[in-house]
Amino acid sequence: MPFRPLRTTLVTTLVLLLTAVSTPAGATPGRHPATGDGLANLPAVTPVMACADVTGLDLGDGVTIQSATVVTTDAPYCEVRGTIAPANTIVVRLPVNGWTQRYVQTGCGGLCGNANINFPQAADCVPVAEGTVASATTDMGHQGGFDGSWAANNPQAQIDFSYRAVHETARVAKALIRAFYHRPPAYSYFDGCSDGGREALMEAQRYPGDFDGIAAGAPANNMAVQNTFHHAWNVLANRDAAGDYILLADKLPLVHNAVLGACDAVDGLADGLIDDPRRCHFDPNTLRCATGQDPSTCLSPAEATVVRKLHDGATDARGRRLEPAIAHEWGSEREWTLFVPTAQGQVVGSENFALSYLRYLADPNHPRPDYQLSDLELTAESFWRTVLPSSTYMAALDPDLTAFQRGGGKLLLWHGWNDQHISPQNTLLYYDAMRRTMGARTVDRFAKLYLFPGMAHCGGGEGPGDFDVLTPVMAWVETGTAPNRIVAGNATRTRPAYPYPTVARYDGTGSIDDAANFVPHTPHTVVRDDDSWVGQGLFSHGYQTSPRAVNGKLVL
Structure with a gap:
């Protein structure tokens, strides 16, 4: 039977109660004059204690501070390393010469496993560049183990990775900031991409009071489907009956050039x-080889079929979609080397991603280290057995962000159209679900979605892929300056992006590589995203759970 989320009076009442008592994580916007970037002009604050003394702080049960040392840079900071029981490693950086009262927590990618502070698409944010923000991150409750084996018989690690670690890190880091400066952050932000984007949305959904502003890039919020049927299909759709690959990477430029020839000018440029x-x-069959044609210049019928399957995404034998429509957008073909090998016998990235999840996370209490992709049944019944129960606590698909919105929170979603890891369709469907659930006008007041043509996963690709998402979020939170334009760049080109569904259009004058020569254009007819697939009910409110670790088992 198809899975249908439960919406009970008890759940509704609980949400309303939580909403009623929620308060903003930071200060009231606009109480300080704005800077040129639209940020609040916050006075710098200096520490009230020596960095070395941080190791003596008592931050509560389960928190251990292991080291606190000054790192000498142009903007010196006190780097604090510690743990939150049972196994969450955290790193916190506290400016020692002047803290401008902002806290930024950053996410991690893949299955995490290490604690490294980085700021996805925020290097040009002035407070970040000048080193005046306090920052922190976590390894999400486990160390190493990119293959997922860390989750075997370790239910607490699964809970921490799902949602607990980010929340606990925010709680402890804020306590540390309060002790170090004798004041809490005026504003708190989260910045993450990929799994960090999932973490960002999980915070907005489960802990709406933790952060005032959130930048969520290419979110892996459909975690269970992404790391099972999506990545498994990338491999299985490209294998013949003997297990050999049908399409190899040397044909990808051919396909890409044909796609551009068919569609590049559709937008007028x-x-x-x-x-x-x-x-x-685009129809891949237009590249099928004619009689006598050099096979290096065309596709065999089997290769053309694979190209179509990789674009469309996983289906069962009856054609029912086992993931959202369009797994890989047209125009992204050069990035398909993540799952299309250069030679037979290679193990592609998608196979590793799928097996990591299928072996150790899909069935949380029963690790299956010998599981192979051939064991995955491409049926609707298998879909629900595979993605549940882990979707109920590991996915971040709840579209009801009422508590976050009522608390004054601001959300900036972003995704690259050429993302080879995570389809932008997941982000589009989540955004659509938010607007259906909360109302379009309400969503427009606190959330914006930006889509970047040609950009690959979290950056790079053929299109401009370097930009600043954190400054727009800060300005929106601190002074009420809603973001309406983000300029992305690379070595040869800059191009503006506008809140979806508005796109950039060339104004007909000057260089097409200069963002100044583009204007916003909102299409008269917006493309309607096709949300018809087996798991469409996952993009809803009411079925998410908070499991417990009991006697070595995950109990839902």
């Missing part, structure tokens, strides 16, 4: 980028 790939209706 032939610039090597497709501003909305959903408007591209």
Whole structure:
């Protein structure tokens, strides 16, 4: 039977009660004059204690501070390393010469396993660049183990990775900040991409009071489907009956050039980028080899079928979608080397991602280290057995962010159209679900979605992929300056992006590589995202759980 989320009076009442008592994590916007970037002009604060003395702080049961040392840079900071029981490693950086009262927590990628502070698409944010923000991150409750084996018979590690570690890190880091400066952060932010984007949305959904502003990039919020059927299909759809690969990477430039030839100018400008790939209706069969044609210049019928399958995504034998429509957008073909090998016998990234989850996380109490992709049944019944129960606590698909919105929170979602890891369709469907659940006008007041043509996963790719998402979030929170334009760049080109569904259009004058020559354009007819797939009920409110670790088992 299809899974249908429960919506009970008890759940509704609880949400309303939580909403009623929620308060903003930071200060009231606009109480300080704005800077040129639209940020609040916050006075710098100096520590009230020596960095070395931080190791003596008592931050509560389960928190151990292992070291606190000054790192000498142009903007010196006190780097604090510690643990939150049972196994969450945290790193906190506290400016020692002047803290401008902002706290930024950063996420991690993949299955995490290490604690390294980085700021996805925020290097140009002035407070970050000048080193005046306090910051922190966590390894999400386990160390190493990218293959997922860390989760075997370790239910607490699974809970920490799912949602607890980020929340506990925010709690402890804020306590540390309060002790070090004798004041809490005026504003708190979260910045993450990929799994960090999932962590960002999980915070907005489960702990809406932790952060005032959240930047969630290419979120892996459909975690269980992403790391099972999506990545498994990338491999299985490209294997013949003997287990050999059908399509190899040497054919990807051929396909990409054909896609651009068919669709590059659909947006009115032939610039090597497709501003909305959903408007591209490319047919791989146009590349099928004619009699006597050099096979290096065309596709065999089997290769053309694989290209179509990789674009469309996983289905069962009856054609029912086992993931959202469009697994890989047209125009992203050069990035498909993540799952299309250069030679037979290679193990591609998608196989490793799928097996990590299928072996150790899909069935949380029964690790299956010998599981193979051939064991995955491509049926609707298998879909629910595979993605539940882990979706109920590991996915971040709840579209009801009422508590976050009422607390004054601001959300900036972003995704690259050429993302080879995570389909932008997941982000589009989540955004659509938010608007259905909360109302379009309400969502427009606190959330914006940006889509970047040609950009690959979390950056890079053929399109401009370097930009600053944190400054717009800060300005929106601190002074009420809503973001309406983000300029992305690379070595040769800059291009503006506007809140979805608005796109950039060339104004007809000057260089097409200069963002100044583009204007916003909102299509008269917005593409309607096809949300018809087996798991569409996952993008809803009411079925998420908070499991417990009991006697070595995960109890839902």
